[in-house]
Amino acid sequence: MQIGLFVPCYVDAVFPEVGVATYKLLKYLGVNVDYPMQQTCCGQPMANAGFEQKAVPLAAHFEDIFQGYDYVVAPSASCAAFVKLNYPRLLEGKHICQTSDKMMDVCEFLHDVLKVEKLPGVFPHKVSIHNSCHGVRELHLSSPSELNIPRFSKIRDLLSLVEGVSVVEPERVDECCGFGGMFSIEESEVSVQMGTEKLDSHIATGAEYITGPDSSCLMHLQGIARRQNKPIKFIHVVQILAAGL
Amino acid sequence: MSTKHSKAASAFLSNKSRAQFLNQSIWYVREKRDNVAMQLVEWEELRELSSSIKRHTVTHLDTYLEQFASRAEANGVVVHWAKDANEHNKIVYDILQQHGAKKLVKSKSMLTEECHLNNYLINKGIDVVETDLGERILQLMQVAPSHIVMPAIHLKRQQVGKLFEDKLGSESGNSDPTYLTRVARLHLRNEFMTADAGLTGANFGVAATGDVVVCTNEGNADMSTSLPPLHIVSMGIEKVIPDYRSLAVFTRLLARSATGQPSTTYTSHFRKARSGCEMHIVLVDNGRSDILGNPQHWETLKCLRCGACMNTCPVYRRSGGYSYTYFIPGPIGINLGMLRSPRVYSDNVSACSLCCSCDNVCPAKINLSEQIYFWRQGLDAIHRADPMKKIISSGLKYLYGHPALYYMGLRYAPLINRLPRNILYNRLNAWGKGRELPTFARKSFSEMWKKGIVR
Numbered sequence: 257m258q259i260g261l262f263v264p265c266y267v268d269a270v271f272p273e274v275g276v277a278t279y280k281l282l283k284y285l286g287v288n289v290d291y292p293m294q295q296t297c298c299g300q301p302m303a304n305a306g307f308e309q310k311a312v313p314l315a316a317h318f319e320d321i322f323q324g325y326d327y328v329v330a331p332s333a334s335c336a337a338f339v340k341l342n343y344p345r346l347l348e349g350k351h352i353c354q355t356s357d358k359m360m361d362v363c364e365f366l367h368d369v370l371k372v373e374k375l376p377g378v379f380p381h382k383v384s385i386h387n388s389c390h391g392v393r394e395l396h397l398s399s400p401s402e403l404n405i406p407r408f409s410k411i412r413d414l415l416s417l418v419e420g421v422s423v424v425e426p427e428r429v430d431e432c433c434g435f436g437g438m439f440s441i442e443e444s445e446v447s448v449q450m451g452t453e454k455l456d457s458h459i460a461t462g463a464e465y466i467t468g469p470d471s472s473c474l475m476h477l478q479g480i481a482r483r484q485n486k487p488i489k490f491i492h493v494v495q496i497l498a499a500g501l
Numbered sequence: 502m503s504t505k506h507s508k509a510a511s512a513f514l515s516n517k518s519r520a521q522f523l524n525q526s527i528w529y530v531r532e533k534r535d536n537v538a539m540q541l542v543e544w545e546e547l548r549e550l551s552s553s554i555k556r557h558t559v560t561h562l563d564t565y566l567e568q569f570a571s572r573a574e575a576n577g578v579v580v581h582w583a584k585d586a587n588e589h590n591k592i593v594y595d596i597l598q599q600h601g602a603k604k605l606v607k608s609k610s611m612l613t614e615e616c617h618l619n620n621y622l623i624n625k626g627i628d629v630v631e632t633d634l635g636e637r638i639l640q641l642m643q644v645a646p647s648h649i650v651m652p653a654i655h656l657k658r659q660q661v662g663k664l665f666e667d668k669l670g671s672e673s674g675n676s677d678p679t680y681l682t683r684v685a686r687l688h689l690r691n692e693f694m695t696a697d698a699g700l701t702g703a704n705f706g707v708a709a710t711g712d713v714v715v716c717t718n719e720g721n722a723d724m725s726t727s728l729p730p731l732h733i734v735s736m737g738i739e740k741v742i743p744d745y746r747s748l749a750v751f752t753r754l755l756a757r758s759a760t761g762q763p764s765t766t767y768t769s770h771f772r773k774a775r776s777g778c779e780m781h782i783v784l785v786d787n788g789r790s791d792i793l794g795n796p797q798h799w800e801t802l803k804c805l806r807c808g809a810c811m812n813t814c815p816v817y818r819r820s821g822g823y824s825y826t827y828f829i830p831g832p833i834g835i836n837l838g839m840l841r842s843p844r845v846y847s848d849n850v851s852a853c854s855l856c857c858s859c860d861n862v863c864p865a866k867i868n869l870s871e872q873i874y875f876w877r878q879g880l881d882a883i884h885r886a887d888p889m890k891k892i893i894s895s896g897l898k899y900l901y902g903h904p905a906l907y908y909m910g911l912r913y914a915p916l917i918n919r920l921p922r923n924i925l926y927n928r929l930n931a932w933g934k935g936r937e938l939p940t941f942a943r944k945s946f947s948e949m950w951k952k953g954i955v956r
Contacts (some may be wrong), residue, residue, distance in 0.1 A: 265901065268946045269911055270939045275946035276955050291950050296901040302894035304855055305875030306886055310898040317902070321655065389856040401535065402861035404544035428528070432815045436854030438890055441931035442502050443851055445511040446819050448935030449520070450854070479936030 260325035262318075262359075265297040265334040271471045277498035278331040278362050284501050285370055289329075292321045299346075305438040309347060314409040315343050316351040316379045323354040329365045333391030333469040333495050341394060347375040361395055362494055363469045367410040372417065377499030380420035383491070384458040385411050386468030386477070387430040396468060402428050406442060416494055426457035435476035449493055450481045458488065465489045466494060502889040502931055505848035510820035523655055524818040526566035530651070531812045533761025534862065541753070545648060551754055554747045555803035559793060565708040566742045566784065572711030576773040579781045586616035589785045589953040593618060593700070593733055594625055596781050600731050602627070602697035608715065608722035609633035610702030611649055611806055612735045614828050620625060630692045632721040634685050641668045647822030649829055650759045650808035655821055689721070699725030701771075702806070703736035705751060706782075709744035712772045713782065716755060716765040723769050730778040732771065738784050751805065754864035759807040792840050798876045801836050803865035810859035810869055816852045825849045832859040832869040839876045847885035850876050914941035 259282060263275035267407045282289045298318060299311025318339065322328045339359040347353040366372045387409075391397040398409035413425050434440065434450025441447075455477050458466045466488055468474055474490045481488055514520050538544045558565055570580045581596075583589035589612075597605060605627055613619065619629045619640075631640040635653035639646055639659055643938075653661075662676030671684045699851030701722045705714040713734050715722040726732045742748060746890060756762040774780035793799050811817045811831030822830040827838030827846045835853065838846030860871040880886040900907055917925070918940050926933040949955045 261623075263946045265907075266939075269914055269941055270940045272944065272946035272949060278951070281956055291945070291947075291955075293951070294904040295947075296904055296907045297897065299901070302897055304874065304877070305890045305894050305900075306850075306880050307891065307894035310894050313898070314901050326714060374777050389854070389858070393857040393861060400858075400861050402858060404539050404541065430858075432854050432856035432858065434815065434854055436856070438893065439851070439854045442504065442890065443507045443510060443816065443854075444934050445514050445932045446507070446816055446852075449514055449819050450815050450938075453524075468555070475939050476936065479932070479939065482937035483935060 257288060257326045258324075260322045261289050261291045261327045262295060262298075262322065262328050262330040262335070263291070264330060264332045267332055267471055270475065271492065274331050274471055274492040274494060277492065277495040277501075279327070281366075281494060281498040282329070282362075284376070284498075285366075285372060287370070290325070295321050298335045298338050300335055301437050303338065303342065306415070306434070308342070312346050312350065315346045319343075319347065319351055319353060320357055322358070323352070325358060325373060327365060327369065328355050328359045329362050330359070331334050331362045331469075331492060332471060333361045333363070333388050333395055333397060334472055336364070354427070361391065361397065361469055362437040363391075363410055363414060364395055366497070371400055371470055371492050375417040375497055377497065377501065379496050379499045382422040382424065382461075382463045382466055383415070383465040383467045383496065384461045384463035384475055385409070385415075385423060385425050386433065386454075386458065386466050386470075387411070387425070388468050388470035388473045389430070391469045392430045398430070402414065406423035414493065414497055415467075418499060420431045421496060424461040424463055425453070426461055428457060433473045433477055435473050438442040440476060447476070448480060451476055452484070455480055455484075455486060463488065466493045467491050467493050469493050502887050504851040504887070505826050506820065506824050506852045509824035510816075510852070513821045513824055514819065520819060520821075522657070523821055525813050527818045530760060531862075534758055534809060534812065537761050537763060538755040541757075543809050547750055547754055548864055548866050550750050551805075551864055552803060554634060554742065554750060555865050558742055559739055559799070559802045562741070562793065565743060566738055569583055569708040569711060569741045570784065572708065573782055574711075576711050577780070578711065578773060579779065581781060581783045583783055583785045583787070585787045586785075589616045589735065589783055589787065590618050590621040592734070592783050594622060594627070596731070596733055597622070597627060597698055600698065600727045600779070602731060603695065604628040604630065604692070605698045605700055606630050606632050606692055606725045606729065607700045608702065608717060608725050609636050609652070610700070610735050612702055612737050612841050613700070613828065614646065615787065616785070623717055630696070632692065632719075632725055633717070634719060635684070637685065637689065638664060645823075645828060647823070647830065648808060648811055649806055655823075687951060689724075693724045693728045695726070696729045698731040699729045700732040700733045700735060701725060703734050703740050703782075704755065705748055706736055706741040707744060707748055708741050710772065712770045714748060715769045716767065717769070718750070718762075718766045719762075720767050723767060726771065727775075732778070732780045733773060734771070734780070734782040736782055736784055738786055738789050755805055755807055758805070758809040758862065758864040788841065795840070798836065798840055798872055800867045801833065801840060801872070804833055804842065805865055807863040807864055809864065813858045813862045813890055815856060815858070816854060820852065832873065833867070836869060836872050836876070843876070843879065844885065845884055846875075847883070851878065908947065911945040915943050917941055927941070
């Protein structure tokens with residue numbers, strides 16, 4: 257099984273340690289991981305802003321780079337969801353589309369494909385899970401709070417494999433943090449208000465860290481925490497799963 | 502970078518306690534909805550059924566409308582067809598005139614809001630009295646509803662107390678809810694008894710029987726129709742459903758989704774006029790046929806007008822109903838406004854973080870967030886796209902389309918971290934208004950990979 261690692265643009269630039277943790281973890285689990293150069297962005301930022309046509313060449317480029325792998329894995333739920341859900345429509349009649357079926361968020365991949373049952377790491381900290389909207393409602397990493405379906409959380413399942421970690425979740429467990437790509441700057445007051453409340457609900461759990469499958473939400477929350485001098489740390493789920501590697 | 506919505510939202514949020522009050526009040530309704538939804542094991546099956554029935558009905562609308570109209574006529578009801586708001590208003594006025602009616606009592610109807618019926622009739626000298634308590638409060642205040650199910654949810658009882666003191670002569674300073682309700686009841690009782698006609702909306706029109714079904718909690722639709730000799734129903738053509746079996750699906754979903762009640766206090770079925778009285782149904786298109794022909798947006802016709810999408814919407818709860826420029830706010834309102842006129846109502850399309858929560862609460866499973874995404878894609882063509890967002894998107898397309906440039910950008914990005922605060926946090930930096938900027942890594946992942954550091 258050959259995996260193409262996709263490290264989304266902002267993870268590449270701002271959170272490279274998340275890419276490193278993903279790579280190390282996959283390697284440790286015996287997966288054949290390749291990181292094809294020339295990859296940049298999936299195109300979601302402009303598409304959500306209303307310019308999805310500008311994402312089409314990026315989608316075609318993404319296909320060219322990644323279509324040969326068995327799976328494409330990314331440490332960013334929202335980017336994975338964008339490729340999975342939107343590429344078939346964006347590329348229809350323009351380019352072959354294979355990555356939609358192959359695309360997975362790394363947590364989804366660890367949980368559903370590798371079915372990881374053991375991890376070596378220790379992380380003796382209390383963490384609050386940030387259930388990112390696209391992870392929850394598009395990739396089904398956990399059961400959305402609105403639906404009457406059996407409760408599950410792939411994130412919680414994975415974290416429970418790490419020794420010492422204590423996992424909590426905030427009230428309004430999967431309410432949006434207000435990032436939303438360019439929503440965060442077009443509706444900045446609403447976005448910051450949503451983020452502030454989300455941040456406070458995470459802090460109210462007494463957790464030391466906010467953790468989630470999507471660094472973009474964390475980036476937004478971290479920006480608010482730093483502005484408001486609120487003492488809580490941020491860490492991507494995969495960094496906890498890769499603890500000790 | 503802003504829209505009318507974002508500006509209004511910003512103004513709304515400047516009053517922190519009011520903003521928090523609204524968010525809490527409406528979230529409480531979302532929680533009540535969750536509680537009752539989780540009590541029914543068949544909940545998701547019901548939503549699926551509801552969606553299928555609505556899809557079936559609106560795609561066979563001609564058949565069901567004809568059946569509905571002929572059954573209603575067989576029951577002695579007079580059926581009218583209105584192609585738009587104007588025609589609807591004219592028909593209602595003509596009926597009133599034929600009966601010499603001077604005073605009209607109304608139960609809550611979003612369709613009449615859509616048609617601006619009240620002003621039309623008032624300008625022609627009709628005394629129009631809203632009888633839903635929330636609607637009546639707003640009518641006395643001369644403002645519009647801020648929510649389609651709980652129109653006065655944004656008000657506090659003290660404001661209502663003051664209003665009643667001024668308009669209805671209630672005790673000064675008394676804002677006890679029970680007291681105020683009694684004052685309203687007494688006031689409305691008199692209006693019901695002196696009305697010449699009653700108008701209701703329609704939650705459902707049952708094709709098999711010609712029944713109109715109206716759901717209320719206050720019984721005001723029943724009062725509006727039981728006392729005056731004339732009952733007029735304003736009904737959107739998409740409100741028709743096949744039969745009682747399908748009605749059973751919707752009545753199980755509607756109140757649970759709307760307010761977290763197992764059912765509304767009153768689910769009233771109107772089949773024919775009382776002896777010696779008249780019943781009229783005005784079936785209104787007003788753009789609905791066009792929506793039906795719109796491949797990306799026809800699903801909005803499945804809407805039950807329960808308001809659940811508003812209650813769950815994190816943006817609605819933080820910006821309030823008045824921050825939207827269309828009379829229906831929230832996710833469904835963004836879509837319906839765009840269907841009414843994209844040029845006029847495009848300012849609401851920004852009011853969505855694409856969290857998709859609305860899709861999950863909708864009892865008719867409308868793809869609300871996806872539709873908002875689609876509207877955004879069309880803004881540039883009608884010259885309603887934000888120019889700054891367009892520049893950023895074009896810039897990103899260029900940057901990400903040229904990996905060599907992207908890599909160079911990554912190498913120099915850390916320099917941004919060291920720029921002076923007053924340059925970084927300038928007026929154009931909307932991110933920086935409430936947030937610190939992220940810190941660019943000294944070495945990007947791709948650079949580390951190239952150098953063989955990641956292994």
